[in-house]
Structure formats: C-alpha cells, structure tokens
Amino acid sequence: MQSPEVRVEAVLLVVFFVVFVPASAILHPVDYLVLQSIRKSLADLPGSAFFATWDFTADPCAFAGVVCSGDRVVALSLGDPRAGSPGLSGSLPSSLARLSALEELSLVPGLVAGSLPAAFPPGLRFLALASNRISGPLPHSLAALRGLRTLDLSNNLLSGNIPTALLRLPELRTVILAHNRLAGPVPASVAAPLLRLDLRSNALTGSVPSLPPSLIYLSLASNRLSGHVDRVLPRLNRLSFLDLSANRLSGPIPGILFTFPISWLQVQRNQFSGPLRLGGPLPVSGATVDLSYNRFTGKVPAELAPAGRLYLDFNRFEGDVPAAIVDRVVAGGMRVLYLHHNYLTGFRIGTAASVPAGTSLCLQYNCLVPPVDAPCPRNAGPRTARPPQQCAGGGKKG
Numbered sequence: 001m002q003s004p005e006v007r008v009e010a011v012l013l014v015v016f017f018v019v020f021v022p023a024s025a026i027l028h029p030v031d032y033l034v035l036q037s038i039r040k041s042l043a044d045l046p047g048s049a050f051f052a053t054w055d056f057t058a059d060p061c062a063f064a065g066v067v068c069s070g071d072r073v074v075a076l077s078l079g080d081p082r083a084g085s086p087g088l089s090g091s092l093p094s095s096l097a098r099l100s101a102l103e104e105l106s107l108v109p110g111l112v113a114g115s116l117p118a119a120f121p122p123g124l125r126f127l128a129l130a131s132n133r134i135s136g137p138l139p140h141s142l143a144a145l146r147g148l149r150t151l152d153l154s155n156n157l158l159s160g161n162i163p164t165a166l167l168r169l170p171e172l173r174t175v176i177l178a179h180n181r182l183a184g185p186v187p188a189s190v191a192a193p194l195l196r197l198d199l200r201s202n203a204l205t206g207s208v209p210s211l212p213p214s215l216i217y218l219s220l221a222s223n224r225l226s227g228h229v230d231r232v233l234p235r236l237n238r239l240s241f242l243d244l245s246a247n248r249l250s251g252p253i254p255g256i257l258f259t260f261p262i263s264w265l266q267v268q269r270n271q272f273s274g275p276l277r278l279g280g281p282l283p284v285s286g287a288t289v290d291l292s293y294n295r296f297t298g299k300v301p302a303e304l305a306p307a308g309r310l311y312l313d314f315n316r317f318e319g320d321v322p323a324a325i326v327d328r329v330v331a332g333g334m335r336v337l338y339l340h341h342n343y344l345t346g347f348r349i350g351t352a353a354s355v356p357a358g359t360s361l362c363l364q365y366n367c368l369v370p371p372v373d374a375p376c377p378r379n380a381g382p383r384t385a386r387p388p389q390q391c392a393g394g395g396k397k398g
Helices: 004-020 029-041 094-098 140-144 164-168 255-259 323-330 388-394
Strands: 042-044 066-069 072-078 088-091 104-107 111-115 126-128 133-136 150-152 157-160 174-176 181-185 196-198 203-206 217-219 224-227 241-243 248-251 264-266 271-275 288-290 295-298 309-311 316-320 336-338 343-346 360-362
Touching: 029 042, 029 072, 029 094, 140 164, 343 388
Parallel strands: 072 104, 088 111, 104 126, 111 133, 126 150, 133 157, 150 174, 157 181, 174 196, 181 203, 196 217, 203 224, 217 241, 224 248, 241 264, 248 271, 264 288, 271 295, 288 309, 295 316, 309 336, 316 343, 336 360
Antiparallel strands: 042 088, 066 072
C-alpha cells in the first residue's frame, strides 16, 4: 500500500509530464527533471557551447551528451569532448542518483567543484569525472555499485581514506584516483579483479598490501608508503607497467620481478637495498628500468642488457659494467645508461668502438675515469671520479 506522500508525488509527476513536456519527448518524467537540475547546476565555461542544444522544448534524448534507451537516460557525457574545450563549471547535483537506468557518467576536464553526490545510480558501470576541482571524501556509496567496472576520479581535490569495500567490487577492472589528496592506507585484501590501479600522487601511508594477480598496470608513485614489497610483487606476474617511485619502501627487490613482461619499471627514490639477483634476462627488449636513488649493492646484473633506458645512478654498485651492457650501448640498442654516483671500477669499451650519437651515457663519480666523453645530466655534478679514499678498501660512504 503506497503512502499518501508517494501517491501525491506520482500524481504531480504525471501532471508535470502531461502539461510541461512536449509531445515529441518520450523521456520518463523523473529523468526529465534530473536533466533540468543538471542544467541548473552546471554551466559552460567561456568558449564552451555544450549546453546550447539543451532546449527543454525539444526531445531531451537529442541533447548533446545524452543517450537514451526507451524512455530512460542510460549514458551521460557532460561537456564538449573535443580537444581544447574549456569544460564546465558548477557542481554535480545530488539528483543524479535518481537516474535509475544510468550506466555511464563522464565529465570532461573543467572547473566543476563541490563534493561528489552522496549516492549514484545503482546500475552505474562507468564513472569518469577526472581533471576538475571536486573535493571532499569518497562516498561509501561507491562501494554499493556492484556492477562498476571503471572508476576515474583523478586530478581532483579529493581527500580522506579510500573505502575498503570499494576495492572489493566484483566487476571492478580500472581504478584511477591519481593526483588527489587521499590519505591513510591502501585498503588491505584488494579482492576486485583489477587490471589497472593508479593511486599515484596522493598522501597514502602504510605498506603495500596484497594485490590481485590480474593487475597489468600498477602505479603507487609519489606517496608515503613504507615497508617491504618482496612478498607482494612476486604474485603480479602479468604486470607490464610498475611505478613505485618516490616512496619510503625498503628491503630487497625480488629478482623474479625482472622476468615479468614489464616495459616500464620504476622504483627510483626509495630505500631499496641489497644486491640485485635477477631471475633471468629482461623479456621486453627496449624496456625502461629506473632503479636510481636507492641503496643497491653488488655487481650490475648483465641480465639488464635488453633495456632501452637504464637508470642505476645514485646507488652502491661496484665492479665492472658487464660486457653485455657495454656491447648493447655501442650497438645503439640502449639509448640511455646512467651509472653515475656508484663505485664502479670498469667500463671496458674497445679502442675502435664509440657511443652512438644521441645515446646518453654517464659514468661520472665512480671509481674509474670515464673512458668516453659523454654529456651527463646536471645531477651528476662536476666531479669526474670519486676521491681515491672512497674507492680503496671498499669504503662506501658517498
């Protein structure tokens, strides 16, 4: 039995639909009212004309960015998607949750501010509101979207914690929350079958939790994460992109990681230490590998030779650079090799060999005199070699 309030609302909606909605429109009256509230809450920035077609004397299903199925709105793309469009301003109305058939909601980059709606349509599968000025916490209602597959809220001003239940949604494949102000830990026991997880440039703390082996892309860069990763990373054998740079991670790097199909591996500016014991040669020829600004020791592994760009500077490597790496540089296969600020003692290049033009090689500040004259980056400093006292007897203090 319906309450009197519900019956009155239903009657009002029917009256509104009959009196105010043109005969050409077939849209459900609730969706019609929500579109009107969106138009009131958002506006074109100067240079944008997205809302020019939103004339409510015509069929709303013909509005720019509106996709209907039957009498319901199933997709909303708010803003002109063409490159260079200035986007929209205003805020997202709470009435969005009443679009009960909505499956996709996106917003072009602009100046939309305010908080996220407290609730979203229950059938939402795609939510992308990146590069605006949305602030406040992530609502826990996001974790109720059981069919959500893609979530992109990057480049906003979001704060607070990541809801634990969010990363347990059964259909979730892509989560991009990069470049916000999120704090607290990465939720433990991430159970969603994720392919891409991008949380870089936040203020996340704690350790790297257990992550799903389905991951292909993982970025946790530029946070405040700490602890070891040698028990977490070996499970992620499908990774093709890994960026853990600019954190406070420590301990060893598991050698098996270098046998994964990774074309972009960045762990620079952490506190990783110990020798590198690779499980085999890099499987991706031309990969970018950046291990700089850590505390790695021992020999430079010859298994790194397939890399196209290799950054090992500001570590504690010693001994000769492997012939396989020298040969690849001379052959032009490795376009960048930075080895400055280590304790290396040899880079044996043939007298008739030379470094190809366009290749960046830096050997400064080691226990050797660089055998080739090649330009170095500014961070190499002006000194060619280490002081002898730092090289005699294995005195590694710099």
